[in-house]
Amino acid sequence: xxxxxxxxxxxxxxxxxxxxxxxxxxxxxxxxxxxxxxxxxxxxxxxxxxxxxxxxxxxxxxxxxxxxxxxxxxxxxxxxxxxxxxxxxxxxxxxxxxxxxxxxxxxxxxxxxxxxxxxxxxxxxxxxxxxxxxxxxxxxxxxxxxxxxxxxxxxxxxxxxxxxxxxxxxxxxxxxxxxxxxxxxxxxxxxxxxxxxxxxxxxxxxxxxxxxxxxxxxxxxxxxxxxxxxxxxxxxxxxxxxxxxxxxxxxxxxxxxxxxxxxxxxxxxxxxxxxxxxxxxxxxxxxx
Numbered sequence: 001x002x003x004x005x006x007x008x009x010x011x012x013x014x015x016x017x018x019x020x021x022x023x024x025x026x027x028x029x030x031x032x033x034x035x036x037x038x039x040x041x042x043x044x045x046x047x048x049x050x051x052x053x054x055x056x057x058x059x060x061x062x063x064x065x066x067x068x069x070x071x072x073x074x075x076x077x078x079x080x081x082x083x084x085x086x087x088x089x090x091x092x093x094x095x096x097x098x099x100x101x102x103x104x105x106x107x108x109x110x111x112x113x114x115x116x117x118x119x120x121x122x123x124x125x126x127x128x129x130x131x132x133x134x135x136x137x138x139x140x141x142x143x144x145x146x147x148x149x150x151x152x153x154x155x156x157x158x159x160x161x162x163x164x165x166x167x168x169x170x171x172x173x174x175x176x177x178x179x180x181x182x183x184x185x186x187x188x189x190x191x192x193x194x195x196x197x198x199x200x201x202x203x204x205x206x207x208x209x210x211x212x213x214x215x216x217x218x219x220x221x222x223x224x225x226x227x228x229x230x231x232x233x234x235x236x237x238x239x240x241x242x243x244x245x246x247x248x249x250x251x252x253x254x255x256x257x258x259x260x261x262x263x264x265x266x267x268x269x270x271x272x273x274x275x276x277x278x279x280x281x282x283x284x285x286x287x288x
Contacts (some may be wrong), residue, residue, distance in 0.1 A: 002217045009274065010200075012053075012086055012090055012113035013051045013108050013111070013231065013233075013236065014082065014085060014086040014112075015056070015057065015086040015087070015107065016053040016235075016236060017086075017235045017236055018053075018079070018082055018083055018086055018267060019050060019051045019052055019053040019057075020051070020235035020236070021079075021235055022050060022051050022062070022065065023051040024235070025065075025066070025069040025071060026047075026065070027071055028069070029068070029069040029070050030105060031068060031069060031085065033047050033048060035068075036065060036068065038062075039064055039065065039068045040061045040064050040065060042061070047065075056087050057083040057086055057087055058082060059080055059084065059139045062079070062080060062083050063076065063080060066079060066080075069282075090108055090111070091111075092104065092105065092107045092108075092159075095152060095155070095156040095159075097149075097152065098149055098152045098153045099127075099155060099156060100247075101131060102247045102248045103248065105250060106248065107160065108132075109229045109239060109241065109250075110127075110160065110170075110229070111160075111163060111282045111283075112231060112233075113170045113229040113231055114170050114171070114230055114231055115170055115171045115172050115228075115229070115230040116171070116172045116173070116219045116227060116228070116230075117174075117227070117228040117230075117261075118172075118173075118174050118175070118225070118226065118227040119174075119175045119176075119177075119212075119225060119226055119230065119263075119264065119267060120174065120175070120176050120177065120180055120225050121177040121179060121180065121221070121222070121224065121225055122177075122179065122180060122183070122225065123137060123180055123183070123185070124141060124176070124180055124194060124198070125174055125176075125279055126157050126161075126255070127160060127161055127162060127163070127164060127172065127195065128161075128174070128198060128201055128209075129194070129197075130156060130163075130190070130193050130194050130197045131154060132186055132189075132190040132193055132194070133185055133186055133190055133191075133193070133194045133197075134136075134153075134154045134157045134158070135150065135154050135186070136185045136186030136187075136190055137185060138150045138153045138154055140185075150229075156166045161221060164201070164207070168170075169204075170206065171205055171206045171207075171208075172206060172207045172208070173207075173208045173210075173265050174175050174207075174208070174209050174210070175209075175210045175211075175212055175221070175264070175268060175271050176209060176210070176211055177212045177215075178211055178212060178213050178214050179197075180258055180278075181211070181281070181284050182284070188288045191285075191288055192285055192288050195281050195282075195284065195285040195288075196285075198277075198281055199278060199281050199282070202277060202278055208274050208275070209274065209277045210268060210271040210272055210274055210277060211271060211272045211276070211277055211280050212267065212270065212271045212272075213271075213272060216270050216271070217252075219266075219267055219270055220263045220266050220267060221263050221264070221267050224242065225242070226240055226241065226242045226260060227240065227241045227242075227244065228240050228241075228257070228260055228261060229241070230263065237252045237254065237257070238252070238254075238257045238259070238261075239251065239252045240252075240256070240257050240260045
């Protein structure tokens with residue numbers, strides 16, 4: 001994955017990991033891009049794109065590259081099995097009609113992350129939304145879309161939430177601006193249900209929610225929402241996701257990611273403690 005990316009084909013996390021492994025094996029074997037390309041009769045650019053997960057992993061190509069890189073035969077079958085798995089479309093493929101190309105990478109990152117930290121100044125994060133809240137947002141964001149499309153988009157968002165119930169669920173640490181909780185979405189009934197949902201997820205051992213109160217004033221994250229992903233693969237660096245109206249940027253350059261993490265750390269100190277979140281939600285719910 002490139003350091004900054006908007007649009008384009010979206011690789012799965014496993015394909016990114018295997019691409020980095022192929023690069024490591026090539027470099028370890030002292031094989032140049034040109035030499036690897038001649039082996040499988042492609043251009044050096046194709047080899048580069050395989051290593052950057054910009055194209056699928058053709059099994060015959062991978063098998064031959066592993067041979068040239070000196071990978072023991074006993075390990076080749078395992079690598080090829082992972083390559084076949086990486087080439088399979090993700091579970092979200094069935095929603096491709098309502099899933100923007102630039103967001104496919106996000107769903108893959110979210111599905112495979114071990115830690116998700118985020119700041120949201122506008123709305124409840126998708127992983128924590130109720131169906132009613134998500135439906136109201138979709139209708140506002142896509143005012144001309146038919147109800148069938150709205151239902152499909154909401155179904156995708158609800159399906160993403162299955163992640164939280166898995167044994168290997170990621171740790172989720174969300175900092176929500178007070179604006180998120182005071183902005184009426186879908187009316188009082190929808191908001192009450194959303195407050196109840198946020199209160200419920202506080203009982204999940206891997207979910208932490210903090211509220212950034214108005215009283216803090218200016219803070220380092222005020223420029224906009226962003227999500228930070230960490231993975232259980234040594235080959236994959238931390239990645240930060242930011243979004244705009246027509247696309248997204250995925251940041252993986254270490255010094256840039258560290259800047260986002262430092263902001264999250266400072267904000268976690270400024271925000272209300274996690275232990276206060278339940279009480280704050282209760283107080284705001286009573287105001288509805």
